[in-house]
Amino acid sequence: MKPTMKTTIKITIKLFARFREIAGTDQLIHTLTEDDTLETLLNALHQNHPDLPLNPERTILSVNQEFAKPDYVLHDGDEVAIFPPVSGGSDSQSPKFRLTYDPISTDEVIKLVAHPQTGAVTTFTGIVRNISDGKAVSSLDYEAYPEMAIAKMKEVAEEAYEKWADIVDIAIVQRIGHLEVGDVAIAIAVSSPHRYQGCFEACQYAINRLKEIVPIWKKETGPDGAEWVEGDHNPSL
Numbered sequence: 001m002k003p004t005m006k007t008t009i010k011i012t013i014k015l016f017a018r019f020r021e022i023a024g025t026d027q028l029i030h031t032l033t034e035d036d037t038l039e040t041l042l043n044a045l046h047q048n049h050p051d052l053p054l055n056p057e058r059t060i061l062s063v064n065q066e067f068a069k070p071d072y073v074l075h076d077g078d079e080v081a082i083f084p085p086v087s088g089g090s091d092s093q094s095p096k097f098r099l100t101y102d103p104i105s106t107d108e109v110i111k112l113v114a115h116p117q118t119g120a121v122t123t124f125t126g127i128v129r130n131i132s133d134g135k136a137v138s139s140l141d142y143e144a145y146p147e148m149a150i151a152k153m154k155e156v157a158e159e160a161y162e163k164w165a166d167i168v169d170i171a172i173v174q175r176i177g178h179l180e181v182g183d184v185a186i187a188i189a190v191s192s193p194h195r196y197q198g199c200f201e202a203c204q205y206a207i208n209r210l211k212e213i214v215p216i217w218k219k220e221t222g223p224d225g226a227e228w229v230e231g232d233h234n235p236s237l
Contacts, residue, residue, distance in 0.1 A: 005053075006033040009076035011041060015218040016083035016145055019227045022051055032074060037065070039070035041080065058084055060215075060236045067149040067213070081145055085231040087218050088212065096171040097128040097153040099144050100214075104175050109187040111168035118191035122199040124207045126186040128179050129210040132229070136222045142176040142185065149174070152166040156206050160190070163205065164198030167191065172206060174216055185218075 009148075013028040015226050020026045032040060038061055042054055053059075062081040074080070096112050106125050128140050141227055157170040168191045175185050188206050192199040212233040219228050 006035065007076075008033055009036070009074060009078075012075055012077075012079045013041075014046070014079065014081040014145065016081065016215065017054060017143055017230075018084060018217075019082050022053070022123055025062075034076075036074055037070065038068060038072045038074065038080065041074065042070065045082075054066045054082075056237065057234065058230065060085060060234055062145075062215075062236075063146060065145075065151055069236055081148065081215070083145060084216055084217065084228065085234055086213070086215050087229045087231050094150070094154075096169075097150050097157070097173075099146055099149060099174050099176050101175070101177045104184040106171050106186050106187045107141065109171050109173050109189045112171040113189045113191040115168055115191065117193060118168045119193050120195040120197070120199050121189055121191045122195075122203040123190075124186070124188040124203050125184055126207070128183045128185055130181045132220055135188050135220075135224070137183065137220050138223070139221045140179045140185065141219045141221070141226075142174070142179065143217050143219070144174070144176050148215050153210070156214065159209065160202040160205055164192075164202045166193060166197035166201050167199055168193065170202065170206065172210065174210075174214075176216070 009032050011030050011032060013030055015023050015026055046054055060083050063072055063078050106123060110121050130137055139223045153172045160170060171189045173187050179185055188203055190203040211231055213235060219226050
């Protein structure tokens with residue numbers, strides 16, 4: 001009896017930050033067979049691109065814009081993204097959750113969450129500083145996985161709504177591209193009826209959670225050159 005032939009599947013691979021730079025491309029197409037997993041794909045990538053640093057501790061995986069573990073079984077047409085732990089932080093149609101190449105106005109972000117029933121708005125504004133971990137910084141370059149970044153921003157907001165039921169609205173705007181010292185990199189605004197009804201706590205939660213799960217990275221440039229900055233949280237483990 002002849003063995004059953006497995007069906008071949010085609011996978012699109014998106015690479016970001018240092019993975020993109022090392023591979024020299026932001027997208028690869030790879031053919032596997034049905035029942036193959038992410039781990040199978042990573043092994044094949046390592047053979048074809050031995051310079052790619054696919055250390056499990058420093059590599060985050062997603063499939064169709066959701067975090068995935070190496071044992072995930074792939075299907076034909078899946079979009080796999082490979083990126084480093086995010087360091088947080090195309091424009092979206094939603095003004096409350098978006099990425100932008102343009103300067104951010106904190107006042108405009110506040111207006112997005114200010115409603116007749118809100119009496120308090122708490123904001124967080126992240127600004128590019130001229131020093132990081134004791135090293136001089138002259139500029140930052142932010143990169144994102146746009147579709148997944150917007151989806152995860154909305155997920156952060158939903159988590160905050162569940163934790164603090166009285167908050168009214170949330171907006172998160174992240175700037176990408178080239179930023180100079182003093183530029184606003186991110187603005188988050190949270191509104192509630194009164195100041196003691198969760199707006200402070202939810203705002204702090206949003207920026208901390210964003211730095212864990214929203215796929216945005218930054219490259220710091222200073223006198224000694226440029227270097228990607230990565231976080232420590234890996235949802236793929």
